[in-house]
Amino acid sequence: xxxxxxxxxxxxxxxxxxxxxxxxxxxxxxxxxxxxxxxxxxxxxxxxxxxxxxxxxxxxxxxxxxxxxxxxxxxxxxxxxxxxxxxxxxxxxxxxxxxxxxxxxxxxxxxxxxxxxxxxxxxxxxxxxxxxxxxxxxxxxxxxxxxxxxxxxxxxxxxxxxxxxxxxxxxxxxxxxxxxxxxxxxxxxxxxxxxxxxxxxxxxxxxxxxxxxxxxxxxxxxxxxxxxxxxxxxxxxxxxxxxxxxxxxxxxxxxxxxxxxxxxxxxxxxxxxxxxxxxxxxxxxxxxxxxxxxxxxxxxxxxxxxxxxxxxxxxxxxxx
Amino acid sequence: xxxxxxxxxxxxxxxxxxxxxxxxxxxxxxxxxxxxxxxxxxxxxxxxxxxxxxxxxxxxxxxxxxxxxxxxxxxxxxxxxxxxxxxxxxxxxxxxxxxxxxxxxxxxxxxxxxxxxxxxxxxxxxxxxxxxxxxxxxxxxxxxxxxxxxxxxxxxxxxxxxxxxxxxxxxxxxxxxxxxxxxxxxxxxxxxxxxxxxxxxxxxxxxxxxxxxxxxxxxxxxxxxxxxxxxxxxxxxxxxxxxxxxxxxxxxxxxxxxxxxxxxxxxxxxxxxxxxxxxxxxxxxxxxxxxxxxxxxxxxxxxxxxxxxxxxxxxxxxxxxxxxxxxxxxxxxxxxxxxxxxxxxxxxx
Numbered sequence: 001x002x003x004x005x006x007x008x009x010x011x012x013x014x015x016x017x018x019x020x021x022x023x024x025x026x027x028x029x030x031x032x033x034x035x036x037x038x039x040x041x042x043x044x045x046x047x048x049x050x051x052x053x054x055x056x057x058x059x060x061x062x063x064x065x066x067x068x069x070x071x072x073x074x075x076x077x078x079x080x081x082x083x084x085x086x087x088x089x090x091x092x093x094x095x096x097x098x099x100x101x102x103x104x105x106x107x108x109x110x111x112x113x114x115x116x117x118x119x120x121x122x123x124x125x126x127x128x129x130x131x132x133x134x135x136x137x138x139x140x141x142x143x144x145x146x147x148x149x150x151x152x153x154x155x156x157x158x159x160x161x162x163x164x165x166x167x168x169x170x171x172x173x174x175x176x177x178x179x180x181x182x183x184x185x186x187x188x189x190x191x192x193x194x195x196x197x198x199x200x201x202x203x204x205x206x207x208x209x210x211x212x213x214x215x216x217x218x219x220x221x222x223x224x225x226x227x228x229x230x231x232x233x234x235x236x237x238x239x240x241x242x243x244x245x246x247x248x249x250x251x252x253x254x255x256x257x258x259x260x261x262x263x264x265x266x267x268x269x270x271x272x273x274x275x276x277x278x279x280x281x282x283x284x285x286x287x288x289x290x291x292x293x294x295x296x297x298x299x300x301x302x303x304x305x306x307x308x309x310x311x312x313x314x315x316x317x318x319x320x
Numbered sequence: 321x322x323x324x325x326x327x328x329x330x331x332x333x334x335x336x337x338x339x340x341x342x343x344x345x346x347x348x349x350x351x352x353x354x355x356x357x358x359x360x361x362x363x364x365x366x367x368x369x370x371x372x373x374x375x376x377x378x379x380x381x382x383x384x385x386x387x388x389x390x391x392x393x394x395x396x397x398x399x400x401x402x403x404x405x406x407x408x409x410x411x412x413x414x415x416x417x418x419x420x421x422x423x424x425x426x427x428x429x430x431x432x433x434x435x436x437x438x439x440x441x442x443x444x445x446x447x448x449x450x451x452x453x454x455x456x457x458x459x460x461x462x463x464x465x466x467x468x469x470x471x472x473x474x475x476x477x478x479x480x481x482x483x484x485x486x487x488x489x490x491x492x493x494x495x496x497x498x499x500x501x502x503x504x505x506x507x508x509x510x511x512x513x514x515x516x517x518x519x520x521x522x523x524x525x526x527x528x529x530x531x532x533x534x535x536x537x538x539x540x541x542x543x544x545x546x547x548x549x550x551x552x553x554x555x556x557x558x559x560x561x562x563x564x565x566x567x568x569x570x571x572x573x574x575x576x577x578x579x580x581x582x583x584x585x586x587x588x589x590x591x592x593x594x595x596x597x598x599x600x601x602x603x604x605x606x607x608x609x610x611x612x613x614x615x616x617x618x619x620x621x622x623x624x625x626x627x628x629x630x631x632x633x634x635x636x637x638x639x640x641x642x643x644x645x646x647x648x649x650x651x652x653x654x655x656x657x658x659x660x661x662x663x664x665x666x667x668x669x
Contacts, residue, residue: 075469125656126609128416128469129599133656136596137649143642252473265467295489300481304474311466 020313022262025277032284040291050169052283054237057175058083058230060279062250063257064182065223067275070258071186072199072219073267074127078116079227079254081138082109083247086231088146090157091241098156106228112138113224117217135251142243149242152235161236171233178226183272195219199267256282256303260310282306365658366604366618370625377628381635389631391514395582397627398516399424399575403594404601404619405527406571409564411602412531414544414611415468417565419457420572421594422479423450425587427576429483431502432494432586439502442581446573453479454569458562472565476595487588496584506581516578523571528616540564544611593645600652601626603659626651 036043062079069076086105093101112134119130163170186192194215198205206212227247235241259265260281261274285306289299377384403420410417427446435442453475460471484490496503508515531537539560542550551557580586601622607614626648633644 119653119657123657124660125653129603129609129656130653132596132599133649133653135649136593137646137653140642140645140647140649144646147642249477252477255470255473259470265470295484297481297484297489300477300484304478304481307470307474307477308460308466311470312460312464 017313022271022274024313025261025274025281025310028260028281029277029284032281032288036284036288036291040288043291046167052287053172054169055287056279056283057169057171058234058237059250059253059257059283060175060276061178061230061233062227063254063275063279064178064272065226066251066254067258067261067263067270067272068182068186068195068219069127069223070199070255070263070265071267071270072195072216073202074120074216074219075131075255075265076116076220076223076227077128077131077251078112078134078138079223079230080247080250081135081142082112082224082227083231083234083250084142084243085109085112085138085145086228087235087241087246088142088243090232090235091146091150091152094152094154094157098154098160102232105232106225109224109226109228109231110221111224113221114217116224117220120220121213121216139243146241146243149240149244152239152241157236158239161233161239171237174229174233178229179272179276182222182226186270186272191215191218196268196270199269201268252303252307253279253282256307256310260306265311364606366606366621366625370621370628373625373628373632377632377635381632383635384631387512391512393624393627393631394517395514397623398514398520399579399582400594400597400601400627401520401620401623402523402571402575402578404598404605404623405523405616406564406568407598408527408602408605408607408614408616408619409531409540410468410568411599411607411609412540412544412611412614413561413564414547415461415561415564416472416599416609417454417457417568418469418472418595419453419475419479420568420598421591422476422483423453423569423572423591424576424579424594425589425591426450426479426483426486427573428580428583428590429486429494429576429586429588430573431577431580432496433486435494435496435500435502435580439500439505442496442502443574443577446577447570449482450479450573450576451566451570454566454572455562457569458565461565462558462561483588487586490588493588494586496580496586498584503581503584506578506583514582516582519578524616524620531616536560536563541612544613546612596652597626597648600648600655603652604655606659608659609656 042048062083066076066079085108089105089108090101093104116127116131116134119125119133120127160170165173186195194205194210197208197210198212198215202212227250230250231246234246257278258275259278261276261278262271263269263274282303285302286299289302290296374384383389403424407417407420427450430446430449431442434445457468457471457475460466461468487493498507505515505519510518531540539550539555539557542553542555543557543560547557576591579590602614602619603609603622604625605615605618605620605622607618629647629651630644633647
């Protein structure tokens with residue numbers, strides 16, 4: 001069908017590229033699954049699927065917030081540092097009970113998001129620079145609060161990190177629930193529509209009387225809180241707080257998941273389903289390379305190539 | 321501490337404008353006094369802040385103005401300054417290069433590995449590899465029209481990957497023979513000043529001349545000012561962009577190589593966060609992140625300011641590197657706020 005259409009009119013080439021861009025990530029996941037089923041021993045086991053799903057959960061949660069930021073024609077480079085901040089806060093306040101610690105950690109993420117959003121919305125600083133400054137400063141704050149790795153011995157945290165409901169790990173359930181919530185917010189709420197309008201054209205949104213500043217600040221606060229949740233979950237899974245290394249390069253993985261999933265960097269459009277698939281794709285890619293004894297260096301180079309290919313594919317459909 | 325200082329650019333130059341330096345061709349459009357003043361603050365605010373911080377530091381710490389301390393600061397500034405030089409060109413075109421930290425580390429490792437085959441290999445290998453990665457960055461940005469930050473982010477990842485592959489996943493450290501000529505490039509002094517400082521000074525003079533006097537410099541400003549207009553006026557937009565990213569890669573690779581000569585080894589963990597430091601230095605120096613405006617000497621002042629602040633933090637022994645990160649991040653935020661505010665005022669008038 002598409003073959004014929006291709007010969008017919010050049011318009012259909014654009015359509016094919018669009019299809020590729022929108023659904024390519026699912027095809028990629030399918031291909032990687034098939035390759036692994038065929039080549040990787042013990043890939044088709046419940047245990048393996050659990051491991052992969054648990055590992056992808058924090059990346060996905062961070063990517064959800066990143067998708068909102070990118071949809072608003074911004075980006076949030078501070079998410080990895082927010083994870084480090086939330087793990088430090090969690091360790092410090094665990095003495096007051098896990099719920100207090102959880103709330104404080106999420107508040108920490110919200111405050112960073114508020115700072116990001118204010119710099120961007122009120123002062124007009126470019127998102128890359130504002131969040132880059134916060135990325136460095138917040139990692140520093142996390143290290144000031146908790147200078148080194150600390151074990152987290154808390155039964156509540158342990159069950160959060162390793163427990164499950166009907167065989168599905170809590171981490172996966174939480175990630176899925178958050179993905180549904182963010183997807184619903186983007187598609188069905190006024191806030192979601194305003195966010196997309198602002199991402200599409202900020203001057204137009206302003207002229208239309210949309211509350212641009214409030215929406216932008218909310219976006220970065222949500223991104224901060226989601227990153228903090230991811231930090232808490234990663235801490236619960238590892239049962240240790242490590243503000244030095246937790247979340248390093250997370251901004252890169254999250255951006256990759258979002259972009260590979262078909263959300264354009266130029267804003268105005270958010271694909272949550274694609275973001276989920278993008279996060280799964282990265283995880284599968286990494287797992288595949290590691291399972292077949294390719295060293296971490298190759299994994300990094302492969303991820304870089306995937307990013308560039310995804311952005312290149314997305315470019316065709318862009319605003320130009 | 322630094323918060324109060326960094327608010328100076330607006331007020332300090334408002335009180336008594338420092339004499340106009342090289343970059344004054346942007347300011348006078350026959351416009352109002354306030355506009356000229358805020359333009360001046362943008363251009364020389366960093367210098368005023370640097371002088372204030374340095375005076376404060378030399379009053380506060382006896383150890384600040386010693387020859388050893390100054391020499392050490394100058395040499396350690398040199399490597400960042402070379403990276404910031406390339407970054408200045410990139411930012412003036414309206415782009416950004418996040419790969420420089422990785423390229424710095426990769427350049428150092430390649431230089432250390434290559435130094436066993438002589439100084440020429442030790443210098444040419446990192447320049448070739450890092451310049452090539454910069455070229456690929458430029459091609460993807462200029463020809464394939466991909467977003468600079470995503471391309472260079474990917475390059476940052478890939479360069480780290482190559483570095484890991486070269487060093488057996490980071491487990492091998494290549495040493496430089498201390499008696500080699502290559503090592504002397506980092507170690508020797510000329511008239512009491514380290515060779516890296518001399519090389520940096522020469523590069524900055526060349527860079528400033530290229531940007532101010534050369535046709536290439538005109539193209540760099542034109543592309544950053546308005547890409548479409550530059551293209552209409554016949555500026556080779558794509559070629560200029562490719563050139564600046566290649567230049568940035570070359571600078572990062574050279575800085576890494578000189579750093580390896582200074583440390584007499586290729587340290588794999590270097591360079592993380594360096595892209596931020598370089599961007600911060602350029603922005604602090606008055607170059608606009610939106611492109612089209614900026615100057616080389618400002619970036620040098622920005623580097624010195626960052627290094628002096630780091631030095632002060634180190635002198636306050638109780639503050640560790642975590643505070644250093646807090647302060648540099650907050651400092652960048654404050655400078656960008658000031659710059660955005662000044663820029664907005666200028667546009668509105």
